[in-house]
Amino acid sequence: MNELTVLSGKGGTGKTTLAGSLAELSSPCIAVDCDVDASNLHMILPGICRHHEAVVLGRTAVVDPARCSGCGACLRACRFNALQYVNHKAAASSVLCEGCGVCALVCPNQAVTMQEEISGHWMISSTAAGSLYHAELEAGGENSGKLVSLLRRKARAAAEQLQLRYVIGDGPPGIGCPVIASLTGTTAALLVTEPTTAAFHDLKRIAELLAHFSVPAFLCVNRWDINPRITKEIEAYALDSGIEPVGRVRYDREILQAQYRGVSAVNLDTPASRDIRLLGDQIFTRMEAT
Numbered sequence: 555m556n557e558l559t560v561l562s563g564k565g566g567t568g569k570t571t572l573a574g575s576l577a578e579l580s581s582p583c584i585a586v587d588c589d590v591d592a593s594n595l596h597m598i599l600p601g602i603c604r605h606h607e608a609v610v611l612g613r614t615a616v617v618d619p620a621r622c623s624g625c626g627a628c629l630r631a632c633r634f635n636a637l638q639y640v641n642h643k644a645a646a647s648s649v650l651c652e653g654c655g656v657c658a659l660v661c662p663n664q665a666v667t668m669q670e671e672i673s674g675h676w677m678i679s680s681t682a683a684g685s686l687y688h689a690e691l692e693a694g695g696e697n698s699g700k701l702v703s704l705l706r707r708k709a710r711a712a713a714e715q716l717q718l719r720y721v722i723g724d725g726p727p728g729i730g731c732p733v734i735a736s737l738t739g740t741t742a743a744l745l746v747t748e749p750t751t752a753a754f755h756d757l758k759r760i761a762e763l764l765a766h767f768s769v770p771a772f773l774c775v776n777r778w779d780i781n782p783r784i785t786k787e788i789e790a791y792a793l794d795s796g797i798e799p800v801g802r803v804r805y806d807r808e809i810l811q812a813q814y815r816g817v818s819a820v821n822l823d824t825p826a827s828r829d830i831r832l833l834g835d836q837i838f839t840r841m842e843a844t
């Protein structure tokens with residue numbers, strides 16, 4: 555089983571469109587939407603949800619006012635200023651509480667309990683490409699890196715069990731914790747960028763991150779024809795950094811319009827959709843050879 559994680563370092567490069575297309579081209583596969591803060595792969599790969607489960611990733615302090623003497627020990631001990639007095643009793647803010655449990659340790663009256671907190675939900679949907687593993691964090695929910703790790707773990711286990719050849723992950727933008735959780739241990743990454751100075755800058759940051767974690771990477775410049783000069787600069791940088799350019803996809807308004815109609819990019823017959831199919835061939839040929 556091979557896992558390909560599609561990353562961009564920046565939003566708006568067409569990463570999710572390409573991730574969904576690659577999932578369809580490697581069907582039957584398992585697709586994973588690792589962008590749990592703003593999941594949208596289900597819009598590219600619409601399906602029917604067949605599993606929905608709450609996920610607990612953290613704890614929060616709850617004070618029992620009947621036991622609280624108002625001594626203030628917990629307020630002094632909390633480094634996150636998550637406790638305050640309400641009617642002379644301690645009360646914890648679920649927003650500020652980091653779940654460290656120190657207040658429960660210092661309370662002389664056992665007035666504090668640590669309660670599990672539902673951080674979000676994870677789902678499995680049946681799509682045309684195969685199963686899609688996706689999730690939603692609760693509003694203000696944290697630990698998105700943990701949620702990404704959980705999704706990937708379940709997706710990989712299912713792929714192994716079903717003896718599928720590919721898990722295709724749509725990674726989050728940026729270079730933070732959820733991105734690291736998306737790429738550690740993956741077989742390879744596809745970096746999707748566009749020929750703009752801002753996208754090039756963000757590409758360099760994600761390329762450095764991949765090098766740090768020794769993840770083999772491919773490059774695709776999406777909408778390459780809007781600036782061929784920067785496209786060449788990006789590809790030259792990639793080659794210097796050990797990242798193989800494996801495809802270019804030209805600008806095509808029809809792809810976006812087709813997606814609004816629920817039609818996948820790979821099911822069109824346009825020059826850009828042919829670029830995407832060629833990109834898939836290039837990537838899967840290389841991954842099969844590893």
Ligand code: SF4
Binds near residue numbers: 635654
């Ligand atoms: S669990 Fe930690 S962060 Fe939360 S209220 Fe207690 S001391 Fe503060």
Ligand code: SF4
Binds near residue numbers: 617644661662
């Ligand atoms: S340490 Fe316990 S008793 Fe003292 S204020 Fe906090 S919750 Fe109340």
